[in-house]
Structure formats: structure tokens, C-alpha cells
Amino acid sequence: MAKRAQIIPPRADLKTKAVNLRDGFDMRLTPEVVRKLEEVVHKSRDAFTTDIAERLVVMRRLLRELRPEPEQQREMIAQIYESSLEIKGAGGTVGYDLLSQIGKSLNDFVAEVSQLDDRQARVIGLHIDALYAVLANRITGRGGIIESAIVEAFGEARRKFRAEESAEDNDVKPAATRERDA
Amino acid sequence: MPEKIDFSKVSFLVVDKNPLTGQLIRDILHVLGATDIRLADAVKPACKELRRAPVDVIIAEHHLVPDSGLALIDWVRNSPDSADRMTPIIMLTANSEEDYVVKARDMGVTEFLAKPFHVEGLYRRLVAVIARPRAFVNAESYFGPDRRRRQVPYGGPDRRRTES
Numbered sequence: 099m100a101k102r103a104q105i106i107p108p109r110a111d112l113k114t115k116a117v118n119l120r121d122g123f124d125m126r127l128t129p130e131v132v133r134k135l136e137e138v139v140h141k142s143r144d145a146f147t148t149d150i151a152e153r154l155v156v157m158r159r160l161l162r163e164l165r166p167e168p169e170q171q172r173e174m175i176a177q178i179y180e181s182s183l184e185i186k187g188a189g190g191t192v193g194y195d196l197l198s199q200i201g202k203s204l205n206d207f208v209a210e211v212s213q214l215d216d217r218q219a220r221v222i223g224l225h226i227d228a229l230y231a232v233l234a235n236r237i238t239g240r241g242g243i244i245e246s247a248i249v250e251a252f253g254e255a256r257r258k259f260r261a262e263e264s265a266e267d268n269d270v271k272p273a274a275t276r277e278r279d280a
Numbered sequence: 281m282p283e284k285i286d287f288s289k290v291s292f293l294v295v296d297k298n299p300l301t302g303q304l305i306r307d308i309l310h311v312l313g314a315t316d317i318r319l320a321d322a323v324k325p326a327c328k329e330l331r332r333a334p335v336d337v338i339i340a341e342h343h344l345v346p347d348s349g350l351a352l353i354d355w356v357r358n359s360p361d362s363a364d365r366m367t368p369i370i371m372l373t374a375n376s377e378e379d380y381v382v383k384a385r386d387m388g389v390t391e392f393l394a395k396p397f398h399v400e401g402l403y404r405r406l407v408a409v410i411a412r413p414r415a416f417v418n419a420e421s422y423f424g425p426d427r428r429r430r431q432v433p434y435g436g437p438d439r440r441r442t443e444s
Contacts, residue, residue, distance in 0.1 A: 103419035105426065109366055110413060112336050115289045117411050122286035123312060125411060127403050135399035138307045145300050183343055184298055187374030190396025191304075198396045205374075 143192040150188065150197065151233055153181040157226050164219060171213050178222065179208045185229065195240045196232050196249075200225055203252040210260045221255045228252075285410055291316035295326045295340040295352060296372075301395075305339060305372070308399060312406075323347040327355050334363040337409055342373035342380055349373065350387050357388040357423050365423060366416055368409035372397060388424025390414065 116122075123131060160174045182205035189197025204225040211218055228248060231237075237245065292309055294317065296302045302319045309317050318335065320326035322344050329335075338356065342349040353369055356362050368390040373380070376394030384392055391405040414425040 101420055103417050103422075106366075106416040106418060108413035108415050112290070112368070112409075113411055113413055116286050116336075117283050118286060119281045119283060122284035122288075124282055124284055125407050127400055132400060134311055135308055135403070138311055139304065139399060142300065142304045142307070149298075149300055183374050187395030188298070188301065191398075195396070 139192060146188050146192045147194070147233060150185055150229070153185065154226055154229055154233070157181055157222075161219060161223055161226065164214070168213060175208050175211060175214070179205060182208065182225075193238045194232065196237055196245055197229060199240065199249050200228050200232065200252065203249065203256060204229075207252075207256045207260065210256075217259050221252075221259050224255070225252060283411065285407065287313040287406075288315055290314060290337060290410060291318075291335040293318045293320065293326060293329055293335040293338045293340075295320045295323070295338065295344065295349065297321045297341065297344055301341070305402075308402065312403075323349070323352045323355070326352055327359075327361070330356070330363060330367075331361060334367065336367070337406070338367055338369045339372050340369060342371055342375040342384065350383060353384065353387040353389055353424075368413070370405050370409060372402070385427055386422070388422070390425050 127135075157178055160177060164171065164174060182201050185201030186198050186205050187201075189195065189199075189201055191198075204222065207218075207221060207225070214222070232241075232245075240246070287309065292314060294302050294305045294309075296305070296319075299319075299321065302321070306317045306319060316335075318329050320329055324347070326338075326340070330338075338352070340349045340352050344352070349371060353371075356367055356369060357365055369388070370391045370393060371384045371389045372393045372395060374395040376392075381392055390409050393401055393405050416424065417426050
């Protein structure tokens with residue numbers, strides 16, 4: 099017989115020690131506090147863009163040195179998954195929303211592959227080139243019409259060149275998906 | 281008078297493998313007045329910190345290596361070594377697709393915030409976990425915040441499989 103769940107009432111100790119009527123910050127952020135917090139984020143922008151630039155250098159080198167051996171390809175894909183995930187998370191946080199969009203597109207693409215054919219490698223290369231262009235031209239926000247078209251085109255490329263059904267038949271799961279299922 | 285939050289009274293543990301992100305969150309919390317902010321870059325050192333001294337709020341990334349942030353949530357909620365099973369946990373992660381959110385929720389996360397994030401979003405989650413604590417559910421297969429976000433009156437028949 100299934101046991102009934104126990105509901106434990108909310109614990110008030112943290113609220114009791116931290117919430118008061120005198121000291122601290124309002125429950126709703128004031129514009130002044132938002133500005134101060136955004137200054138902190140802005141100050142970190144250079145460090146994040148340097149980090150992203152270094153990741154792009156590494157990803158480009160990995161792609162250039164790509165070999166057909168499955169193990170080497172899996173390692174490369176895993177590294178690109180890692181870096182693109184970081185770019186996805188960091189770009190928009192520091193004002194480079196387009197970096198996050200393209201980073202997400204790249205991350206979604208490599209999450210579905212475990213081996214690369216030439217076309218898929220080319221798709222990855224184009225993503226990396228686009229990320230370089232965004233950084234080099236300091237395109238903040240989501241960019242304009244051209245940038246939107248590029249992001250849409252990447253979506254089409256992902257749909258067209260994603261891992262084939264035969265990968266599932268051979269019980270080969272992309273490394274990133276294996277991690278997600280764990 | 282409106283209520284205020286004194287963040288200097290709140291201790292934090294930030295768990296992220298990117299030191300820049302950890303530093304950024306720490307800097308944001310500093311501006312809010314927090315002084316007790318610890319950093320860890322993986323699940324094992326995070327657990328070690330928590331065994332040393334519990335914190336009031338944990339902010340953790342999902343994508344940690346070698347164990348994911350879900351393992352940290354599991355440890356906090358279910359490990360006999362966990363000093364405080366009801367510690368609020370905010371998952372702040374770029375792994376923001378639905379299945380990640382569902383898994384984090386079902387593991388016992390308190391709040392979820394996707395990266396890239398804006399400071400207002402982080403602040404709202406901090407207010408939620410500090411000023412609006414949630415009830416917890418202790419069931420056979422789950423220990424964590426009550427996952428029901430709304431209380432909706434139900435006038436129909438009781439449909440539980442068993443009564444006890």
C-alpha cells in the first residue's frame with residue numbers, strides 16, 4: 099500500500115533573519131539598483147569576451163585537425179559541445195545576445211551528432227565563423243535583419259544536416275545526449 | 281512600509297565550473313550586500329563545503345563535471361550527510377530545455393533560471409527563496425519543494441489509489 103506523502107510547512111528561519119522593514123533591498127528592484135547590478139555585469143564583459151574568443155580559437159583548431167577516427171571525433175564533438183554551451187550561457191548575459199543564439203544553435207547541432215561527415219563539419223565551421231564575426235564587430239544585442247536571417251539559416255542547416263536515422267539504428271547515441279540521459 | 285531583504289544575513293554557495301560565471305554571481309551578490317559567499321567548481325567540493333558548514337542558499341549550474349548539478353541536488357535532498365535537506369537551491373544553467381527543467385524539478389530544485397540571464401531574473405529568484413519559502417513534500421520517491429505552484433480548489437471525488 100502506498101504511503102501518503104507528508105507535507106512539511108514552509109520554514110521561516112531564513113525569512114525571519116533576512117527580511118525586515120529597515121535594512122536592505124526592496125522586494126522589487128529599483129531602477130537604481132538595476133543600474134548598479136548591470137554595471138557589475140558590464141565590467142565582466144571583457145573577461146567573458148576574451149574567454150569566448152579563446153574558445154573559438156580552440157574550436158577552429160579542433161575542426162582544422164579533424165580526423166576520421168571515431169574516438170577523436172567524439173572527443174572533438176564533446177569539446178565543441180562544452181564550449182558552445184558556455185557561449186550560449188554567457189553571451190546574452192553580458193549583452194551579446196546574438197552570441198547566445200548562435201552558440202545555442204551550435205550546441206543543439208553537436209548534441210545530436212557523434213560522428214561528422216563533411217557537410218556537418220562545414221555547418222560547425224560556419225557557426226564558428228559567425229561567432230568570430232559577432233565578436234570582431236562587437237555586435238551587441240540580437241543584431242539586425244541580416245543577423246536574424248543568419249540565425250534562421252543555421253536552423254535550416256541543423257534540420258537538413260542533423261544526424262541521420264542510421265545512427266539510432268546502430269545504437270550510437272551522441273555523447274551529449276548520453277550525458278543528458280544520465 | 282515595504283519589506284526589505286538584508287542580504288548580509290544570508291550565506292551563499294555558488295557552484296559553477298566556469299570561474300568567470302562564479303565570479304560574476306559573487307560580484308552581483310556583493311553589490312546586494314552579501315558577505316558570506318563561497319564558490320565551488322564541481323559537486324564533490326560543493327558537498328565538502330556544505331559538510332563543513334551549511335549555507336542558506338545554493339546557486340548551482342546543471343552542467344558540472346564529472347557529476348551534473350542534479351547530483352548536487354540529490355545529495356542535498358537525500359544524503360544522510362546533508363546538514364539541511366531543505367536548503368533552497370536555484371539552478372542557473374544554460375541547459376534550459378524542458379527535459380532539463382523537468383529533471384531538476386523532480387530532483388528537488390527550488391527555482392530554475394536559464395542562462396543567459398538578466399540580473400532582474402536572478403533577483404526575483406533570490407526574493408522567492410528567501411522571502412517566500414515553499415512547503416516541502418516528503419514522499420516515497422521524492423523529497424523536495426512542493427512542486428504545485430498553485431492551489432486550485434477541486435470539488436470532484438477523491439481519486440487517490442489508497443487511503444491511509
